[in-house]
Amino acid sequence: MVVTYWSPNKIGRADRRSTGQSDGSEWFVSDCCSRRVFPAAVAELVRPIDTMPQLRHLITIMSLLALLFGGCSKQSTPQSSVSPDAPVLKVAVFADGRLTVDGTTSTIQSLRESLRVLSEKHGVVWYYREAGQQEPPPISVEAMKAVIEARLPIRLSSRPDYSDSIGADGRPITK
Secondary structure: OOOEEEEOOOOEEOOOOOOOOOOOOOOOEEOOOOOEEEEHHHHHHHHHHHHHHHHHHHHHHHHHHHHHHHHHHHOOOOOOOOOOOOEEEEEEOOOOOOOOEEOOEOOHHHHHHHHHHHHHOEEEEEEEEOOOOOOOOHHHHHHHHHHHHHOOEEEEEOOOOOOOOEOOOOEEEHH
């Protein structure tokens, strides 16, 4: 950057790095962009062009640190939008391919109808599958598709009495 140094009796152009003025008069600096006038000593202290890369690096580092430390904080668990007294539909799929809805043998079509009624009441589905660690029977996939299509909240259980829940990590959570 080329700046103009001037004093009451002299005007000269020089690179901003050349600061040594030997005649003892007070020199001033005017940059070409903002037309501000500064004493030469202040201009050398501020040096806006030299600080821009440093400022960018500082902002980048601070942003990364904020993301790192902000991402490490424990976030609260989201609150369930399901009322504790919401109606519950208990769906069970057995290893032999049987499907029950609230303890009664059912078909996929009757399950869809039950899910439609439940969605009008803003209920929740409790789902149990026998032999959950093995390959699911085809009706299990159809039952899950029906629950997803109904857009209802679901609680997965590994016990036929629905006394536990399966967490996000796939492990049972007992009450």
